[in-house]
Amino acid sequence: MSVAETPRRAVAAGDWIMRNHIWVFLALTVAVFSFASPYFLTVNNLGNLLTQGAFIGILAVGMTLVILNGEIDLSVGATLALSCALAIGLQTSIGTWPAVIAALLAGAGLGLLNGLVVALSGMHSFVVTLGALIGIRGLVFVYTGENALMVEDFAYTEIAEVYLGPLSLTALVFFGLAAAFQWLLTNTRHGRETYAVGDNVAAAHDAGINVKRHKIVNFTICGTMAAVAGILLSMRLGTAEPNAGRIWELWTIIAVVLGGTRLSGGYGSLWMTVGGVLTLAVLRNGLRLLNTPNYVELMVMGGVLLLALALDRALLTREGAR
Amino acid sequence: MSLHFAALLRRHGLLVAFALFLALVAVQAEAFLTPSNVLDVLRQVSIIGMMALGVTFVVVAGRLDLSVGSMLTLLTVIVVDRTNAFGPGLAILVTLLAGLAAGAWNGLLVGVFRLNALIVTLAMLSFLQGLTLAYSGGSNVNVADGTTWFAAFGRGSLWGIPAPVVIFALSAAVLAFVLKRTRFGRAIFAVGGNETAATYSGIDARLVVFAAYCLSGLTTAIAAIIMGSRVMGAQNTIGQGYELTVLAGVILGGTSLLGGSGSIGRTVLGVAMLGFIQNGLLLMGYPYYVQWLVTWGIIILAVWIDLGAKRGRILA
Numbered sequence: 001m002s003v004a005e006t007p008r009r010a011v012a013a014g015d016w017i018m019r020n021h022i023w024v025f026l027a028l029t030v031a032v033f034s035f036a037s038p039y040f041l042t043v044n045n046l047g048n049l050l051t052q053g054a055f056i057g058i059l060a061v062g063m064t065l066v067i068l069n070g071e072i073d074l075s076v077g078a079t080l081a082l083s084c085a086l087a088i089g090l091q092t093s094i095g096t097w098p099a100v101i102a103a104l105l106a107g108a109g110l111g112l113l114n115g116l117v118v119a120l121s122g123m124h125s126f127v128v129t130l131g132a133l134i135g136i137r138g139l140v141f142v143y144t145g146e147n148a149l150m151v152e153d154f155a156y157t158e159i160a161e162v163y164l165g166p167l168s169l170t171a172l173v174f175f176g177l178a179a180a181f182q183w184l185l186t187n188t189r190h191g192r193e194t195y196a197v198g199d200n201v202a203a204a205h206d207a208g209i210n211v212k213r214h215k216i217v218n219f220t221i222c223g224t225m226a227a228v229a230g231i232l233l234s235m236r237l238g239t240a241e242p243n244a245g246r247i248w249e250l251w252t253i254i255a256v257v258l259g260g261t262r263l264s265g266g267y268g269s270l271w272m273t274v275g276g277v278l279t280l281a282v283l284r285n286g287l288r289l290l291n292t293p294n295y296v297e298l299m300v301m302g303g304v305l306l307l308a309l310a311l312d313r314a315l316l317t318r319e320g321a322r
Numbered sequence: 323m324s325l326h327f328a329a330l331l332r333r334h335g336l337l338v339a340f341a342l343f344l345a346l347v348a349v350q351a352e353a354f355l356t357p358s359n360v361l362d363v364l365r366q367v368s369i370i371g372m373m374a375l376g377v378t379f380v381v382v383a384g385r386l387d388l389s390v391g392s393m394l395t396l397l398t399v400i401v402v403d404r405t406n407a408f409g410p411g412l413a414i415l416v417t418l419l420a421g422l423a424a425g426a427w428n429g430l431l432v433g434v435f436r437l438n439a440l441i442v443t444l445a446m447l448s449f450l451q452g453l454t455l456a457y458s459g460g461s462n463v464n465v466a467d468g469t470t471w472f473a474a475f476g477r478g479s480l481w482g483i484p485a486p487v488v489i490f491a492l493s494a495a496v497l498a499f500v501l502k503r504t505r506f507g508r509a510i511f512a513v514g515g516n517e518t519a520a521t522y523s524g525i526d527a528r529l530v531v532f533a534a535y536c537l538s539g540l541t542t543a544i545a546a547i548i549m550g551s552r553v554m555g556a557q558n559t560i561g562q563g564y565e566l567t568v569l570a571g572v573i574l575g576g577t578s579l580l581g582g583s584g585s586i587g588r589t590v591l592g593v594a595m596l597g598f599i600q601n602g603l604l605l606m607g608y609p610y611y612v613q614w615l616v617t618w619g620i621i622i623l624a625v626w627i628d629l630g631a632k633r634g635r636i637l638a
Binding site for chain 2: 293
């Protein structure tokens with residue numbers, strides 16, 4: 001081993017840390033809260049934390065695909081609320097599982113609609129899904145008539161009460177979906193082309209990639225994920241509130257960006273998103289255990305997001321300088 | 323003749339659709355197009371409209387501002403609380419300065435440090451919400467003495483026109499002039515249209531974006547003063563979700579989110595449309611949430627038709 005190799009290795013290690021800064025940050029927050037609160041590092045609390053974080057996490061899985069594609073979906077919170085309402089509201093008329101399937105289909109359908117409008121019109125997905133955010137929330141209110149729907153048969157709330165050790169079904173679904181879609185991203189043509197489209201649409205188009213199809217597929221996946229989260233929420237709560245999931249789309253985007261996925265598209269992964277989701281969950285849970293008022297939590301979130309952005313900028317500048 | 327009509331539809335499709343909507347509602351609900359109802363609607367939209375004026379500058383410069391809703395909440399709490407402490411004059415000054423400072427912070431990060439506007443203003447949304455709760459301690463604040471001239475901004479009127487409408491109209495006129503006729507306004511268009519080209523032609527894009535965010539903070543501060551005076555108090559969630567309604571108004575008017583095109587007049591039209599849709603549907607007896615469905619449809623249709631007209635075909 002020569003002398004020159006040591007600094008190079010240090011540089012490589014530095015690069016790795018900057019690229020995976022979210023995991024370093026997660027380790028740091030976990031360490032800090034473990035020292036600060038005796039209740040944090042318990043199996044029970046960590047299990048709860050994962051369940052709480054998993055709802056945003058499942059939304060973030062779909063959001064990551066859309067963002068990798070260079071688009072954005074602001075309607076996931078409203079879609080979650082609609083699926084939640086349908087899964088509970090339809091049970092009395094068509095039965096439990098058909099209602100769940102209908103809720104899933106509604107999410108997929110709305111995702112497909114978003115994708116079709118974005119692909120066919122060439123409109124900015126921010127505009128399309130901002131409209132959808134407003135309109136789908138309207139659908140929720142029309143369907144529920146402004147009332148919270150309550151499940152009639154409480155056996156329904158037992159469905160999600162399946163645990164593997166400390167891991168709830170909700171958390172397992174989140175990790176399972178993240179792993180499955182990470183596999184899809186790295187090992188399938190659709191995944192590779194998703195990166196290509198997000199990185200450079202024109203080049204992807206010239207290379208013969210069907211850009212529109214990829215966008216439609218990813219928006220449909222995103223809507224379906226929102227429905228999955230909504231159904232799990234309905235199982236956990238036993239009620240469907242018309243205002244459920246309000247501004248969750250913003251938390252979801254925060255989780256994805258915190259992980260290191262770039263909003264400009266083409267760069268990121270679901271591992272990063274898992275890191276971002278966990279960090280967000282750890283911060284919220286830890287700050288609450290320390291009895292910090294709600295406003296500190298909100299301010300810390302804002303600060304952390306800016307930090308993530310500054311780190312990413314530093315990384316980009318370094319890459320550019322080389 | 324049909325050719326002319328097609329051209330008219332293409333250029334002013336939004337206006338034509340809006341007129342049709344107005345006529346449709348007016349037939350169904352007699353109270354709709356009466357002067358008092360029209361003034362009511364205008365008064366209702368003047369707060370959203372005020373915010374949308376500043377946001378239009380940011381959007382034309384090719385950026386986004388999602389923090390205006392939280393900013394409105396904080397500034398309304400400040401103006402109400404400071405009115406109790408200092409009296410209206412100083413309170414209004416403090417509020418304007420606070421709005422300017424919040425806008426300047428956004429402008430510093432987005433304009434000068436060139437960070438992503440969506441994330442910066444999203445972070446600011448969360449941060450300002452926290453700051454509001456820290457400032458108010460979570461409780462609502464009310465104006466103790468409702469008889470001072472502070473009441474004029476939200477509740478007064480001039481020649482029968484409600485004061486919020488007067489303030490909104492005057493601000494819109496001034497800012498329309500600024501955006502269209504001044505060097506600064508042209509620089510906003512240049513930066514939003516092609517930032518590289520703007521920089522090479524001697525425009526300091528950083529400063530222009532910075533100034534646009536400052537303006538957005540300032541118009542939000544004026545909106546907060548109207549809000550505080552109208553409600554004579556402030557809740558900690560008063561502006562929640564306003565950022566998206568404001569953007570919906572701006573987009574509905576036809577200002578492109580990509581930057582480089584749009585106008586204050588279009589924004590006023592977009593915001594007014596939101597207000598009249600809401601009011602019209604309510605007068606026709608629909609529940610308030612039906613307006614959200616209609617807004618969804620109209621945003622998609624309006625922007626799609628607008629894009630299609632520019633491209634010469636409707637499908638991308």
